[in-house]
Amino acid sequence: MRRVYLDSNATTPLRPEVVAAMMPVFTEHFGNASSIHWFGQHAKSLIDDARQHLAKLINAETAEIVFLSGGTEADNLAIRGIAESQKSAGRHIITSQIEHHAVLHTCKDLEKQGYEITWLPVSHDGLVNPADVRKAIRKDTILISIMHANNEIGTIQPIDEIGKIAAEADVYFHSDGVQSTGKIPVNVKSLGIDLYSMSAHKIHGPKGVGALFVKKGTALKPTMTGGGHERNRRSGTENVAGIVGFGEAARRAREGLMQDMPRVGQLRDRLEAGLQSHIELIHVNGGNAPRLPNTSNIMVDYAEGEGLVISLDLKGVAVSTGSACSSGSLEPSHVLTAIGKTPDEAHGSLRFSLSTMTALEDIDYVIEVLPGIVDRLRELSPYYKKV
Amino acid sequence: MAYSEKLLDYFQNPRCVGEIPDADAVAEVSNPVCGDVMKLWVKVSDGRIQDAKFKAQGCSAAIATSSYATEMLVGMNVTEARLITKDQIAKALGGLPASKIHCSVLASDAIKQVLQGF
Numbered sequence: 001m002r003r004v005y006l007d008s009n010a011t012t013p014l015r016p017e018v019v020a021a022m023m024p025v026f027t028e029h030f031g032n033a034s035s036i037h038w039f040g041q042h043a044k045s046l047i048d049d050a051r052q053h054l055a056k057l058i059n060a061e062t063a064e065i066v067f068l069s070g071g072t073e074a075d076n077l078a079i080r081g082i083a084e085s086q087k088s089a090g091r092h093i094i095t096s097q098i099e100h101h102a103v104l105h106t107c108k109d110l111e112k113q114g115y116e117i118t119w120l121p122v123s124h125d126g127l128v129n130p131a132d133v134r135k136a137i138r139k140d141t142i143l144i145s146i147m148h149a150n151n152e153i154g155t156i157q158p159i160d161e162i163g164k165i166a167a168e169a170d171v172y173f174h175s176d177g178v179q180s181t182g183k184i185p186v187n188v189k190s191l192g193i194d195l196y197s198m199s200a201h202k203i204h205g206p207k208g209v210g211a212l213f214v215k216k217g218t219a220l221k222p223t224m225t226g227g228g229h230e231r232n233r234r235s236g237t238e239n240v241a242g243i244v245g246f247g248e249a250a251r252r253a254r255e256g257l258m259q260d261m262p263r264v265g266q267l268r269d270r271l272e273a274g275l276q277s278h279i280e281l282i283h284v285n286g287g288n289a290p291r292l293p294n295t296s297n298i299m300v301d302y303a304e305g306e307g308l309v310i311s312l313d314l315k316g317v318a319v320s321t322g323s324a325c326s327s328g329s330l331e332p333s334h335v336l337t338a339i340g341k342t343p344d345e346a347h348g349s350l351r352f353s354l355s356t357m358t359a360l361e362d363i364d365y366v367i368e369v370l371p372g373i374v375d376r377l378r379e380l381s382p383y384y385k386k387v
Numbered sequence: 388m389a390y391s392e393k394l395l396d397y398f399q400n401p402r403c404v405g406e407i408p409d410a411d412a413v414a415e416v417s418n419p420v421c422g423d424v425m426k427l428w429v430k431v432s433d434g435r436i437q438d439a440k441f442k443a444q445g446c447s448a449a450i451a452t453s454s455y456a457t458e459m460l461v462g463m464n465v466t467e468a469r470l471i472t473k474d475q476i477a478k479a480l481g482g483l484p485a486s487k488i489h490c491s492v493l494a495s496d497a498i499k500q501v502l503q504g505f
Contacts, residue, residue, distance in 0.1 A: 304423070306446035310390070310398065332422075344422045380404060380450060382415065382426035382442035 001316040004362040008202070008294060009151050009179060009353035010320060014245065015204040021248040022206065025241035033238050034227065043240045050247025057250045058177075058196060059187040060213050066233040067243050068224075070210035071178035074197035075102035075145075077212055077234065078174040081220035082143045082195070083110050086172070090140025091115045096128045096157075097338040099147050102197075103176055104334070107145070120146075124340045125289040126155035133162050137169045144173045148180035148196075152335040152351055153286035154295025156184065163192025172218065178202060178210075182253030183261060183292050194218050200242065204355070205249030209242030260356040265293030267363050268354055272296055274367035279374050285336060285349060294354040299341070302384040303377040305349050311373040317366055320351050390447065391481025397451035402458045405440040414501035418493055423449040427457065427497040431505055436460045436468060441497075448483055448490035452476050456494035465505045471498055 005013075025046065031039030033047055047067070055062045068074055083093065095107050097119050107117045118136045122128050128146055137144075144166050149156045159175050166173035174195035180186060181196075182203035188196055196213035200206055214220055214233060226235030272284055281301040300308060305321035312319055321333075332346035341349070352366070378384040390398075407428035417424040423445030430438040439460040443453040456476050460468055473491040477483045483491060 302444065304445050304449075307398070307450060310395075310447040314395070314399065347422045377444075377450075380401065380442055381444040382424060383444060 002365055004317045004365055006352045006354060006358065006362065006366065007318045007320050008355035008358075009154075009351065011201045011207065012204045012355050013357065014206060015249065015252060015357075017252060018205055018245045018248045022241045022245040025244050029240065031240075033240060034229065043238075046240060046244050047238055050243045050250075053247040053251040053254070054198070054211055057182065057186070057254045058198075058213060059189050060196075061216065063231065064188075064213055064216055066212045066214055066230045067238060067246070068210055068212060068230075068234045069208055069239070070201075071100070071176070071197050071199035072102040072210075074178075074199070074210045074212040075100070075174075075176055076106050077220070077223050078195040078197060078214075079103065079106045079110070079143065079145055080223050082172050082174070082218075083115060084221035085219040086142035090138075090142045092118070092138050092141045093143045093145065094118045094120065094133060094136045094141060095145045096120045096122060096147070098122050098126065098128075098150055098152075098335045099145070100151055100176055100178065103145055103147065116140075122155075122338050123289075126150060126153050126286040126335070126339045127289050128157050128162070130158050130161040130165055134165050134169075137165070137171060141169070141171050144171055145176070146173075147176040148186070149177075149184070149292045149295075150286070150335060151179045152333060153297040153339070154179070154292035154353075155286040155289040156180065156291060159193070160191050166194075167192045177213075179292060179295075182250065182257070183294055185257055188213055188215070195220075200246035200249055203249050203253045204357070206242050206245040209239050209246045211246065256356055261293050264354050264356060264358065267358055267360065268293060268296050268352075270360075271352060271354075271363045271366060272298070274363070275370060278367060278371040282374075285339065285341070294358075296352040296354075297336075297349055298352065299336075299345055299349045300374055301345075301348060302381045303374050304347055306347075307377055308348075308350055308370075308373060311377070312366075312370065315369045315373070317369065320353075321347075321349060389484040389487075390451075394448065394451045394480040394483075397454045397480065398447040401450055401454035403440050403454060403461070404442065406442065407438060407440050410440075412501045412504055414497050414503075416493055416496045416500060418445075418449075418489060420489060421446070423490060423493055425449065425453045425493045425497045427453075427501045429460065429501050431465060431502075434466070434505070435464045436462065443493070445493070446487070446490060448487040449493055451480055452483075452491040452494045453497070455480055456498060460498065465502055468498060469502055471495060
C-alpha cells in the first residue's frame, strides 16, 4: 500500500544528510564538550559549528543560541526564566488563546503561583491583534509570549508589530517559533524578539533537541541548575549528536527556504484546490490569514475528524485532527474554538502538514482517496442530506 | 492502531445502516462531550425487535459500536435488549481504548431510549 506522510507539524523524518552527520558523533566524537582533552574539544567544536548554523538561520549571534531538549523545554525556560528573574518588577504576562500547550500550560501553572495572565483572543482568521497587545500592557507586565506560527492552522502572527510594541513598553518578548523555524524566513533582530523557541524534529532533525534564542543581556533565571553549561543558561552535558543533527537540519532548511518552501506551498495549494473541487461543504481554517506554506487545516461538514483520520490511515495516509498531542483527548481543539468554531465544527477538522519531502504524487493520492471517504461517512450521518 | 480488527471492520463495513420509514420507534442520542450522534429506528411486534437500523455521525468507535449494537437488536425480545450494556458492546468489539469508552455509551443509551414505550 502507498504510504503518504502528511503530519509534519507533529514530526518529520531525518534527512539522510542529518543522519550521516550524526553517526560519527555516537562512536568517534563522543567526548564530553566540557573536557579539555582532544575528545572533549572536538565535541565542543562540533557544537560550535551547529550553533553557527542555528544562529545564521534566524540572524542571531552564536552566543545567543542555547541548546536544550526541545521546544517544550525552550518555552518553559523562556517563560519561567523571565517570570522568576522579573518577579520583583511585576507578575503580569500577556499571551494568546491559541498557543501550544507548552506555553499554555506553563502560563496556567504560573497563574496558580500568583502570576496574572492575560489570554488574548484571536480573530476568526486566527490572528492576534497587535492593538490588543498594546492595550493589555500594564506597569507590572514582565513578558509577552505570542507564537510565531500556529501548529494547528499555520497562521503567522504579526510578531514584527508585537515586537515593536514590546520594545516601546520595555517588556520582554518571547515567541514560540517551533513551527516557523526553517519554514519561513526568521530574523530575530528585525522582529524585535528577546526569546525564540526552536525544535529540531520539525525540520528533519532528531527528536530530543531544541534551542532557545536568548538575546544578549536578557535576564533569565535558569530552570536547570548544574555544571553551568551553555553559558550558564542551561546545565547538563550537551546532547552532541542531537545538536550536530539539529545544526545540519538548520543548514539544509536555510538553503531550502528560497527553493523548497515555495514548492511546498504550491503543493499545499494544490491539495486545497483539489479537495475543494471534489468535496462539497469543506472549509479552510485560517485560510484568509498569512499561513505557513506547509499547513492546511480543513473543516469537513457532516463528518468527524477521528473517523476521517482512521479512514485515511487505512488507505495509507497519515494526517491528524488538531494537535497530535491532544489526539487522545475529547475536548475540541482550543485553537479552533478560539477562532470561533463550535465544538461540532472543531471535531470535523483535519490537519494536513507537508514537508520538503512531500511529493506531488502524495498530494494527488489524497485528492483521489479523500472524497470517497467523506462520502461514505456522510452517508452514515443522520444530518447529511445530499444536495 | 488502538482498535481491534473487528471494530475496524464494523467501522469500514457497518451493518444495519439506514432508516426505517414506518418504524415503531425512533431515538436520537448525542454525546455532549465529543458531539457524536446516533439515531436508531426499530420495528417491534409481539415484544420482539423485527428490524433495526441506525445512522451515526462520530468517530470510528462510535460508528462501529452503533452498528454492532443495532445488529444485536435484530431478533431480540425487548426485555432482553434492554439489558444490553456499554461494556458488553465494547467487549464484543475487542475492547476500546480508555479515551473511547464513552463512545459505546451512545449505543446503549439509544437502545434504552428507543425501547422506552414497549
